[in-house]
Amino acid sequence: MSVPIIARSRRTGATLGVALALSAILAALAEPVQPSLGETAPADLFATGLYTDPAARSVDPRHLVFSPQYPLWTDGAAKRRWMSLPPGTQIDASDPDRWAFPAGTRFWKEFAFDGHPVETRYMEHLGEGRWVFATYEWSADGRQAPLAPERGRADAWPLSDGRTHAIPGRTDCRVCHGSGPAPVLGFSALQLSPDRDPGAPHAEPLPLDAVDLAVLVERGLIANASAGPAPRIPAADPMERAALGYLHANCGHCHNDRGALADLGFDLAHGLKDGSAAARTTSFGVALKDPPAGLPDGVELRIAPGDPAASALLYRAGSRDRLLQMPPLGTALVDEEAIALLARWVAQQPRAGKPAPQTEGEIR
Amino acid sequence: MMFLRAVATMFLGLSFILVVALSSTGLLAQEADPVARGEYLVNTSGCHDCHTPWGMGPNGPEPDMSRALSGHPADLQVGPPPDLSEEWVWAGNPTNTAYVGPWGVSFTANLTPDPETGVLRDMSESQFIDTIRNGRHMGQGRPILPPMPWPAYRNMTDEDLSAIYGYLQQIDPIPNAVPEPLPPGQ
Numbered sequence: 001m002s003v004p005i006i007a008r009s010r011r012t013g014a015t016l017g018v019a020l021a022l023s024a025i026l027a028a029l030a031e032p033v034q035p036s037l038g039e040t041a042p043a044d045l046f047a048t049g050l051y052t053d054p055a056a057r058s059v060d061p062r063h064l065v066f067s068p069q070y071p072l073w074t075d076g077a078a079k080r081r082w083m084s085l086p087p088g089t090q091i092d093a094s095d096p097d098r099w100a101f102p103a104g105t106r107f108w109k110e111f112a113f114d115g116h117p118v119e120t121r122y123m124e125h126l127g128e129g130r131w132v133f134a135t136y137e138w139s140a141d142g143r144q145a146p147l148a149p150e151r152g153r154a155d156a157w158p159l160s161d162g163r164t165h166a167i168p169g170r171t172d173c174r175v176c177h178g179s180g181p182a183p184v185l186g187f188s189a190l191q192l193s194p195d196r197d198p199g200a201p202h203a204e205p206l207p208l209d210a211v212d213l214a215v216l217v218e219r220g221l222i223a224n225a226s227a228g229p230a231p232r233i234p235a236a237d238p239m240e241r242a243a244l245g246y247l248h249a250n251c252g253h254c255h256n257d258r259g260a261l262a263d264l265g266f267d268l269a270h271g272l273k274d275g276s277a278a279a280r281t282t283s284f285g286v287a288l289k290d291p292p293a294g295l296p297d298g299v300e301l302r303i304a305p306g307d308p309a310a311s312a313l314l315y316r317a318g319s320r321d322r323l324l325q326m327p328p329l330g331t332a333l334v335d336e337e338a339i340a341l342l343a344r345w346v347a348q349q350p351r352a353g354k355p356a357p358q359t360e361g362e363i364r
Numbered sequence: 365m366m367f368l369r370a371v372a373t374m375f376l377g378l379s380f381i382l383v384v385a386l387s388s389t390g391l392l393a394q395e396a397d398p399v400a401r402g403e404y405l406v407n408t409s410g411c412h413d414c415h416t417p418w419g420m421g422p423n424g425p426e427p428d429m430s431r432a433l434s435g436h437p438a439d440l441q442v443g444p445p446p447d448l449s450e451e452w453v454w455a456g457n458p459t460n461t462a463y464v465g466p467w468g469v470s471f472t473a474n475l476t477p478d479p480e481t482g483v484l485r486d487m488s489e490s491q492f493i494d495t496i497r498n499g500r501h502m503g504q505g506r507p508i509l510p511p512m513p514w515p516a517y518r519n520m521t522d523e524d525l526s527a528i529y530g531y532l533q534q535i536d537p538i539p540n541a542v543p544e545p546l547p548p549g550q
Contacts, residue, residue: 171498178494179504254504260491261502292506293544323468323547328505 041134041170045120045145048136050082050108057142060084063108065210068191070200070249073335075159077111077118079204083187085221094224096189096231096272098182103127107184111165113157119167120145123177123184131183133173163320163332172329180269181258189213189272190248195230199242201338233270234277243345244270244279246338250327251317266302285352288312294324306351308343317342398523402531405524406433409517414472417459425460434538435483436461436471445469454510463511469546470509478537484529492529493522509545 046054050063063082071079085091089102105125111118117138124132136145137153152169159165177183192213197203206212213230216222233248235241252269254261257278266286267278283302291300295315304310316326318339325331394401406412416427417437431437437459445464446455454465461472473483484492487502494503499514501507508514517525 169498171494174494175498175500175504260488260494260504263486290544293546321547323506323545325506328500328507 039126039130039132041122041124041132041147043147045122045136048106048108048122048124049084050120055143065207066187066192066212067204067206067210068186068188068249069193069196069203070191070245071202071204072186072249073202073331073338074111075113075163075165075331075333076202077113077165078115079112080110081186082108090221090223091216092224093189093222093226095181096226097269099184099188099222101125101184107187109186113159113165116140116157117142117145118157118165119148121173131177133170133177135167135170135173137167159333161333165332168330175329176253176327179254179259179261180252180256185253186249189225190231190233190270192216193231195232197233197241197245199238201242201246201335201341231272234275239341239345239348243342246341247279250335250338254327283313284349292316292324294319294321303346303349304352305349306347308346311346314339314342314346394527398527398530399534401524402527402529405520405528406531410513411475414460414511415475417461419459431538431540433475433532433535434478434540435474435542436540438481438541438543442469456511463509465510466548467509467545468548470511471542471545472512474538474540474542475532476535476538476540477533478539481539481541482537483542484532489526489529493525496520496525 042048050059052058052060059082063084066081066083068081084106086102086104089104091102091105092100094100103125104127107123108120110120119138120136122132122134122136126132135148135152137148137156138145148167148169150170152172153167155164156167157165177185182188192211194212194214196206196212211219213222213225217225233241233244235244247268248270252267253259255264255266256262256269257267257271265282267282270279284305286302287300288295288302291312295312299310299312299315301310301312303313308314313326316324318334319325320332320334322328394404411433412427412429415433415435416429417431417434417440418425419428420426440457440459440461442457442462448455448464454463456463463470474481475484476482477484479485487495491503495501495508496514497503497518499508499512499518520528
């Protein structure tokens with residue numbers, strides 16, 4: 001039987017359409033399933049735009065050099081830091097504890113031991129809160145800096161006591177940078193305050209070409225910055241100021257009131273917004289909920305005022321046992337200078353008559 | 365013309381077979397019900413092998429499902445670990461919930477939603493996913509110890525890990541305070 005040519009074409013087209021649709025479904029079902037392990041990073045440090053001349057390691061002069069007043073302890077590594085804002089953009093400082101950075105913002109931090117660069121860490125804001133985290137490991141001759149393995153690199157540089165510096169894995173970056181109110185940790189109103197703390201452990205001399213909060217405001221790189229005196233941690237004396245600053249920079253990125261561990265009620269971050277003494281109120285006399293194995297008998301409080309030997313914070317910060325140590329990653333050596341400072345600060349606190357009845361989780 | 369009809373029939377037939385296959389294996393049901401998906405994953409990924417205490421039954425060693433996923437029994441004291449060598453570097457106890465090796469002694473966690481002793485009691489879904497992704501307690505604390513095979517599970521999708529978390533939230537809670545791990549030499 002003869003079929004009109006138009007009807008035949010329609011039938012053929014419909015059949016092909018069904019076939020294509022089914023093929024697409026089958027193809028989709030055959031797609032490999034990938035876990036969410038983070039955003040893709042440039043394969044090489046030199047592709048991130050840090051240098052104008054990679055061979056000479058000449059940093060792009062348009063990048064801003066900065067130095068936080070309370071540096072993070074990384075086994076004594078010497079650090080250099082830069083950041084870059086896209087032209088014509090500003091940082092929104094409406095929330096002084098959570099600056100909002102425009103898409104395209106980049107940060108670099110170089111870690112060197114014994115004069116040799118070992119790794120450079122990189123952050124890039126893709127927009128809408130999505131950040132790339134990457135670490136680049138330097139070759140021994142300093143000529144290459146490819147992306148470090150996804151799980152990091154153990155034994156990247158020898159330290160003292162047979163210990164070694166380890167380059168963190170990609171997911172390790174998020175442990176610190178994803179646990180607080182803001183993913184950027186060392187570039188904040190408090191950290192860049194012109195009123196720098198001369199007593200901060202491992203305080204770095206401000207590089208001549210470095211920017212601070214005042215310079216950022218002057219250059220119009222910050223919007224909605226609060227007027228008033230330069231940010232400063234209120235404290236009873238210089239020792240307490242330094243101790244609270246150290247806790248803010250080295251512990252507060254996880255132990256704060258806005259991150260994933262907020263329910264612990266253990267806040268060592270100094271918030272400019274509320275300016276509270278949370279580090280004291282959430283630790284002095286507060287009992288541990290789940291004491292880890294390895295703490296000496298009698299160590300039951302986060303901080304026992306007047307008694308460093310009975311303060312869990314000092315034991316954990318002073319340990320590099322992998323089950324006890326704090327911070328739990330990023331360092332292989334105890335920061336002895338900081339431990340001594342914290343011990344003096346705890347020792348000068350008036351002893352309580354008896355432990356407060358609070359336990360972890362009860363404080364908000 | 366006949367060829368095209370045959371192709372169309374073949375694709376329709378294949379799609380019918382695919383739908384029947386997916387339905388018969390429960391994959392469509394799992395897609396629609398994350399808890400069902402979570403149960404399937406927990407039962408097929410070996411979670412009961414270590415997080416449910418084992419005992420000797422009529423068929424040999426088998427998990428005690430009356431204590432399903434409740435971890436190392438708190439009332440079960442483990443004695444001093446055996447002497448290990450370079451050839452035999454780790455060992456497990458009869459309930460398959462305690463292990464000794466170069467890392468010290470580890471005990472499997474209570475995965476049930478017991479509000480006092482369950483390891484997930486203070487852990488959000490996001491923290492659970494981070495825990496499996498990076499092998500750290502609460503997603504940011506101490507390392508999770510061997511033999512927990514998180515390096516394999518970290519390759520699961522967010523959806524699958526979320527389904528496991530959802531399933532574990534609604535199983536029967538079993539009070540059981542699992543001891544903290546012991547460092548080497550204790």
